Amino acid sequence: MATLNSNIPSGPLSQKWENHKFSSKLINPANKRKYKIIVVGAGLAGSSTSATLAELGYEVHNFVFHDSPRRAHSVAAQGGINAAKNYQNDGDSVHRLFYDTIKGGDYRAREANVHRLAEVSVNIIDQCAAQGVPFAREYGGLLDNRSFGGAQVSRTFYARGQTGQQLLLGAYSALNKMIGAGGVISHTHSEMLDLVVVNGHAKGIIVRDLQTGGIHRHSADAIVLATGGYGNVFNLSTYARGSNVTASWRAYKRGATFSNPCYTQIHPTCIPVSGEYQSKLTLMSESLRNDGRIWVPKRKEDAKKAPADIAESDRDYYLERMYSAFGNLAPRDVASRAAKTVCDEGRGIGSTGLGVYLDFAESIRRLGEDKVRERYGNLFSMYHEITNENAYTSPMRIYPAVHYTMGGLWVDYNLMSNLPGLFVLGEANFSDHGANRLGASALMQGLSDGYFVLPNTIATYLSTVKTGGRPGTEIGEFKEAEENVQGFIRRATSGKGSRTPDSFHKQLGKLMWEHCGMARNKAGLEKGISLISDLREEYRTNLRVLGDAENWNQQLEKAARVGDFIELGELMCRDALMREESCGGHFREEYQYTAADSEVQQGIVNVGDVKRRDDQFAFVAAWEFPESADKAPILNKEPLVYEEVKMGTRSYK
C-alpha cells in the first residue's frame, strides 16, 4: 500500500497557510542556485511556477510538447477567473469563496487546500493586473466583474471572451523574462514519456524531441508536472486535440497514486455533435448563462418545430423552474444532468434530439443588441462560424460535453505526490475541486498553485535533499526508463497491425461516453471494463503507425497517448464502480433522491438529484499501480476530515 499523508498543517483553518509558510524551512539564496528543477508543462500552472522558481534563484528547465509555451491548452479558457476581492461590495469574502467552492465540489475536496486557494485568489488578480493583463474595466478605470455558476456574488474577472489567453500571455511573459535572463531553459517540442525514480524519489524524466525523434534523459532534484487534464479520454471534448494524460499516467505506472479518476466535468453549454467526422466540441462559455435563458418545449411533439413557432407558454425554462434560487446559473453538473433528463424525455431539439436552446431574445430586448454584442460578440461569431446560424435572431442550440477532469495525481498539502520529489500542479492534480468544479476556478487554481503555493512548499522537500547529490543520467534507472520508451516506439513503428491510433481513440471515446459518461450504473460500468480490456488487447496487437521515429511523426505521438487513454479509461470505470454514491459530476443512477426522501419533501432538493453517502464514501480514492500489469490496481483511501464546514446536502433551490 502507498503511504498517504496529507500533511495538513495544524491550527485553525484560516491560519493554516500562514502558519505553514512561517514554519517551513527556507533555503538560502546561495543554495537555491544549486538545485535543478524540471517543470513539465507551460499552461497557467507550469509557466507561472517556472517563472517564479527562477526568480527565486533555482535552476529551472521547462518542457512542453507544444512548439511554444503560449499554446498550452489554458489559452482556450473563455469565461473568467474567480477571486474574493469583493470589489462589487456584494458580500463576497475569502470565506464565501471557500465555502462556495467546497459546496460546489459536493464536499469531496480537501478543506485546507480549498481555503488556501480562496486566500491566495486575491494575490493572483494583483499579480496579473501588474503584468498588464487587459482585464475588462468599468468607465472609472477599475476592474469589472461578472457572475458565474454556483455563486450568488459577482467575483469573476475576465478579458472579453478570452480570459485564458490573456492570463496565459501574462504568465508566458513572466516565463519569457526569465528565459531571457537565463533562469529558465525552455525545451519546446519535447514530450515527456517516462518518469525516472531513484531510491523511491522522482529524479528525472525521459523526453522525446518531436522534431528529431531523439530520446533524451534529464535528471533533477525535483520534478514538477503541470501537464493538464485528461478529458480527451472521451475523444470528443472541449479540450485541445493535443491534451493528454501521458505524463501523469507514466508517473502513475512508476508509483504515483491517481486520485478520483472518475470525477469528470460535463459542461452544459457546448455546440452539439454534428457528424461522425467530428473532432472536437466547442464550448460556449458559462458566462452566457448570465444573460441567456435555457429552455426546451414543454411537449415532445413540439421538439422538431422551429423555435419561433413555439409559443412562450409552451416553453419549459427548466432550470428556472427546478432551481429557482440559482436558475440558469445552477452549477455545471446540475445543469448538464437536467439537460440530459429533458432530452431523455424526448423534448430535446435539433436533428439529433440531443440539444436544448440557449435564448438571448429577452436580454436583447432588455439591453439592446449592442450591449449583448459587446459582452459576447466573439462567442456569437464563433457560434456562427461553426453552425452557420445567427444567435442574435434565433436561440443557440447547445448540449453538454466533456470539459474538465477533477481527478488527477494525488498530492498532499505541499502539492507533492506520494513519490517524494514529484510535485503536481493545476488540472493534473486532484486536490481543490472535489467532485465538481465551479466555473472560473480552474484558472484560479492553476495560478495559485504555480505563482504562490509550489514556490513556497517545494522548499519543504528540497531542504531534505543534499545539494550536489543529483543522480547522473548514466545509472540503471535512467537506462531502464529509456529502454521502456524505445521499446514502445519500436513496437509501434514495426508496422504489423492495421488500425490507426485515431480509430482506437474514437472507439474508446464512444465506449467511455456510453458507460462512464453523464449517468453511470453498475452493469454499464462492468460492461465498460470488459469492453475496454478487449480494446486494449486489440490495440496491443493491431495498431499501425506509419512513418519513422527519426522524424516528426504525429501518428506516433498519438499512438502513445491513445494507449495511455485506454488504460486510464479502465481505471476510471473501476473508480466509478467502486464509488457507490452519487456526488457532483459522478452520477450513479442507483443513488439519487426520490419522492420518498425527506429532503425532497422539504423542498431542499429535486427528485433525481445526486445523493451522497458520507458515512461510507467521504474519502479520496488514490489508486496505486499494482506490482504487475495483470493484477488489479490497489485502492488507497484518504479520509476527508472537515474541521470547519459541515458536510450538508447541496441545495441550489
Place this chain on the structure above:
Amino acid sequence: MKVTLKVWRQKNAKAAGEFKTYTSPELNPNMSFLEMLDVLNEELSNRGEEPVAFDHDCREGICGTCALVINGTPHGPHKGVTTCQTYMRSFKDGDQLIIEPWRAGPFPIIKDLVCDRKSFDRIQQAGGFITVRTGSAPDANSIPVPKGNSDLAMDAAQCIGCGACVAACKNASAMLFVAAKVSHLGLMPQGQPERYRRVKAMVEKMDTEGFGACTVTGSCEAVCPKEISLDFIARLNRDYAVSLLKGEPKRLKGGGAG
C-alpha cells in the same frame, strides 16, 4: 461533396518538397477544413500511405497553432478566422484546393505543412514583458486604467501568434505581430517604465531573426485572424523612433549610500 487537393509534402527540413494530388473522400459541408484533412489522413493511412503532417491544437481559433495557406491565402478565404475555423461550406463540389505551409525564412519547415515558429518566442524573450516579480504587485484596483486604453490594449492583445501576417508578407515582415505585442503593453500604465526599452529590444531581435522590412502594403492585416489593425504598426514606429532618440539611459556614477 468532393474536392481535389494539391498538398505540399516534404519529409523534413533538409529534404526537397513537392506537391502531391489527392481526391478527397466524400465530404460534409459542415466539416471543418481540418476535419477534412483528418478524413483524408485516415484514408491515406488505411492505404498504407503516410498521413499529411499539419499543425493544430485547440481547433477553435485561439491557440494560433493551425497554419495553412489555402489557395494562396494564409488561413483561407474567410476574413477574420483561422484555418481551424474554416468550414468546407466555403468551397464548392469539385474545387481544387492548393494547401501549403507558411513560407518564410524565419519559419523553417519541419515536415509537410508544419513549420517552426520559435523565432516568435525569441522576440518576446527579448523584451515582451513587464518586469514584476511574483508577490510584489500592488492591489489591482490601485492602478486604474482608462477604459478606452484598456479596450485598445485588449484589441492588440488578441493576437494569437499564428504568424499568418509573416506568411502573407512578401518581405516576411513580423511588424504586425510585434506591433500588437508592443502596443498591448505600451498602452497600459503598468507598461510605461519599460516602454521604450521594450520596443527597441523587440525590434532589434526581429531584425536579427531575419524578418524583413515593413513597406505597409497591408497584406498582413488582410489575413490576420484577429483583425489586428495596421494602426498598431504606426504606434510601433512612433515608439521605436522615440526609443532611438532617447538612447540608452545614462548610468549615474557611484553605488548607493552603502
